[in-house]
Amino acid sequence: xxxxxxxxxxxxxxxxxxxxxxxxxxxxxxxxxxxxxxxxxxxxxxxxxxxxxxxxxxxxxxxxxxxxxxxxxxxxxxxxxxxxxxxxxxxxxxxxxxxxxxxxxxxxxxxxxxxxxxxxxxxxxxxxxxxxxxxxxxxxxxxxxxxxxxxxxxxxxxxxxxxxxxxxxxxxxxxxxxxxxxxxxxxxxxxxxxxxxxxxxxxxxxxxxxxxxxxxxxxxxxxxxxxxxxxxxxxxxxxxxxxxxxxxxxxxxxxxxxxxxxxxxxxxxxxxxxxxxxxxxxxxxxxxxxxxxxxxxxxxxxxxxxxxxxxx
Numbered sequence: 001x002x003x004x005x006x007x008x009x010x011x012x013x014x015x016x017x018x019x020x021x022x023x024x025x026x027x028x029x030x031x032x033x034x035x036x037x038x039x040x041x042x043x044x045x046x047x048x049x050x051x052x053x054x055x056x057x058x059x060x061x062x063x064x065x066x067x068x069x070x071x072x073x074x075x076x077x078x079x080x081x082x083x084x085x086x087x088x089x090x091x092x093x094x095x096x097x098x099x100x101x102x103x104x105x106x107x108x109x110x111x112x113x114x115x116x117x118x119x120x121x122x123x124x125x126x127x128x129x130x131x132x133x134x135x136x137x138x139x140x141x142x143x144x145x146x147x148x149x150x151x152x153x154x155x156x157x158x159x160x161x162x163x164x165x166x167x168x169x170x171x172x173x174x175x176x177x178x179x180x181x182x183x184x185x186x187x188x189x190x191x192x193x194x195x196x197x198x199x200x201x202x203x204x205x206x207x208x209x210x211x212x213x214x215x216x217x218x219x220x221x222x223x224x225x226x227x228x229x230x231x232x233x234x235x236x237x238x239x240x241x242x243x244x245x246x247x248x249x250x251x252x253x254x255x256x257x258x259x260x261x262x263x264x265x266x267x268x269x270x271x272x273x274x275x276x277x278x279x280x281x282x283x284x285x286x287x288x289x290x291x292x293x294x295x296x297x298x299x300x301x302x303x304x305x306x307x308x309x310x311x312x
Contacts, residue, residue, distance in 0.1 A: 001064055001065070001066050002064065002065065002066070002067055003062065003063070003064045004024075004062070004063045004064075004128065004130075005060060005061070005062050005063075006020075006021075006024060006060070006061045006063070006130065007059075007060055008020070008055045008056070008057070008058070008059040008060070008061065009132075010057070012055055012132070013055055013056060013057050014054050014055065015054070015055050016051070016052055016053070016054060016055075017037065017042060017049055017050070017051060017052065017053045017054075017055060017061070018030065018033055018034055018037060018051045018052070019135070020055055020061065020132075021033055021037070021042065021061070021063060022135050022136065023129065023132035023133055023134070023135055024128060024129050024130065024132055024133075025072075025127070025128060025129075026120075026123060026126070026127075026129060026133065026135075026136045027072035027073055027074060027075075027125070027127055027136070028070065028072060028073075029073065029138050030138060032070055034051050035070075036063075036065050036070060037049065037050070037051045038051060041063055041064055041065045042061060042062070042063050043061075043062045043063075043064075044059055044060065044061055044062065045060075049061070067127075071102075071107060072127050073102055073107075073112060073113065073116060074107075074108065074113060074116075074125050075113060075116040075117035075120065075123045075124075075125065076108065076109070076113040076114050076116070076117055077114075077117040077118075078113075078114050078117075080092050080114050080115070080118055081093040081292075082118075083152065083290050083291075083292060084288065084290045087157065088156065088157060088158070088161040088281070088282045088283060089142075089154060089155060089156050089157060089161055089165070089282065090115075090118075090119075090139075090155050090157065091152060091153070091154050091155070091277070091290045092111070092115070092152075092153055092155065093150070093151060093152065093153075093292040093293070094111055094145055094149075094150055094151060094152075094153045094274075095150055096147075096148055096149065096150040096269045096270065096273075096295070097147060097148065097269065098110065098111055098147065099111065099147050100112065100141060100144055100145060100147075100153070101141075111139075111153070112139055115139040115155060116136070116138070116139065119137040119138075119139060119157065120136055120137055122134075123136060137157060137158075139155045139156075139157075140155060140156040140157070140158070140159070140161075140162035141153070141154075141155055141156075142154045142155065142156055142162065142165045142166060142169060142279075143169060143174070143176075143240070145274055146243070146270075146272075148258075148269065148270035148272070149178075149270060149272045149273065149274060150272075150273050150274065150292070150295055151178070151273045151274025151275060151292045152274045152275070152276060152277045152290055152291065152292045153274065154277060154279065154290075156282070160282070161282040161283075164282035164283070165279065165282050168279060168280050168282075169279070173279065173280050174277065174278065174279045175236075175276075175277070175278040175279075176236060176237055176274065176276070176277055177234055177235070177236055177275045177276045177277075177312040178234070178235040178236070178237070178245060178272055178273060178274055178275055179232070179233070179234060179235075179272075179273045179275040179294060179298070179309075180232075180233050180235050180245065180249065180256050180257075180271055180272045180273070181230055181231070181232055181233075181256065181257040181271035181298060181301060181302065182230065182231045182232075182233055182249050182252070182254040182255065182256055182257065183229070183230065183254055183255050183256070183257055183263075183264050183265050184228075184229070184230075184231060184252075184253060184254035184255075185225055185227070185228045185229070185230075185231060185254075186220070186222045186225070186231040186233065186252065186254055187222060187225070188222055189222070190219070190220070190221050190222075191219070191220040191221075191252060192217065192218075192219055192220075193216075193217065193218045193219075193220060193248040193251055193252065194215070194216070194217050195209040195216060195247070195248060195251045196209065196210060196211060196212070196213035196214055196215055196216055197209055197210070197213045197214055197216045197241040197242070197243075197244060197247055198210040198212060198213030198214060199242075204261065205243070205247075205261045205262060207241070207242045207243045207247065208247060209247055209248075209250075209251055213241075214239075214241055215239065216239045216241045216244050216247075216248070217237075217238035217239050218235060218236065218237050218238060218239075218244060218245055218248040219235070219236040219238065220233050220234075220235050220248070220249070220252065221233060221234040221235075221236075223307065223309065224307040226302060226303055226304045227303075230257065230302065230303070231254060232302065232307065233249075234275070234312065235248075235249070235272075243262075245272060246259050246261075246262050246270075246272070247262065249262070250262040250263055250264075256270060256271055256272050257270075257271040257301060258270040258271050258272075259271075259272075267301055268297055268300075268301070269297060271297075271298060271301060273292070273294065273295060273298065274292065275291060275292060275294070275311075275312060276289065276290065276291040276292070276311065276312040277289075277290050277291075278290075291311050291312065294309070
């Protein structure tokens with residue numbers, strides 16, 4: 001357990017407690033800080049303080065927490081492939097094999113670590129700034145990608161943009177297209193898969209199709225075939241259930257190449273790529289369309305000549 005004591009300067013009188021602490025703990029996210037404050041970590045004269053408390057002259061804020069249980073997120077200045085950016089958002093091409101968020105067992109090498117450095121070029125690994133400093137700009141992920149999936153991912157830069165984009169996603173205003181190599185021959189028929197999906201705790205895979213699951217819908221459009229063994233497809237998730245495209249591909253008896261968990265043939269990686277994303281701009285409402293280049297590994301996994309694809 002560590003203990004810190006901070007004096008409130010004249011310029012900080014009237015500031016919210018969470019904003020005051022965020023300037024002193026630049027590597028703790030707003031979510032983590034607010035959780036700590038809600039649990040009683042911040043006090044003044046022995047009294048527990050609330051998240052939104054406005055600071056007063058001569059306040060001396062005491063803050064206690066266990067760094068081992070609430071670890072910092074450190075910036076990592078490793079280059080990112082930025083596909084589109086403006087003051088409200090940034091769209092990047094996530095590599096396969098990279099987690100979006102740190103987990104209990106993985107604290108480094110995630111997309112969050114890289115974006116933290118990208119959005120805050122002057123941010124260092126200093127965990128505590130007793131005198132305060134500039135607030136950290138935290139990446140706000142509007143949607144997620146599995147660790148094994150590469151491609152387009154949208155990140156808001158502020159709470160207003162995150163709220164606007166989140167509402168647009170929830171109301172069906174996003175259009176997502178994935179590129180996948182499936183095991184098997186699907187011909188040229190367009191498929192609409194509507195198998196419900198639910199969690200099963202008995203054995204992996206824990207997310208599977210099941211009649212009593214949540215409704216789910218995916219569009220599968222074959223683009224090219226390679227004999228009877230492989231089909232290159234555009235996949236569009238109409239809903240957004242966990243592992244939805246992987247499960248629905250397996251429901252067609254054509255699991256994704258590399259998806260051993262759902263019955264696919266082993267490969268260098270999961271052959272699923274978030275190819276394109278279209279969404280309304282958070283302030284203007286105009287449609288923004290972004291696509292990510294097809295990874296070279298897809299071409300290498302395709303035995304025939306790689307087909308000419310029209311970007312979505």
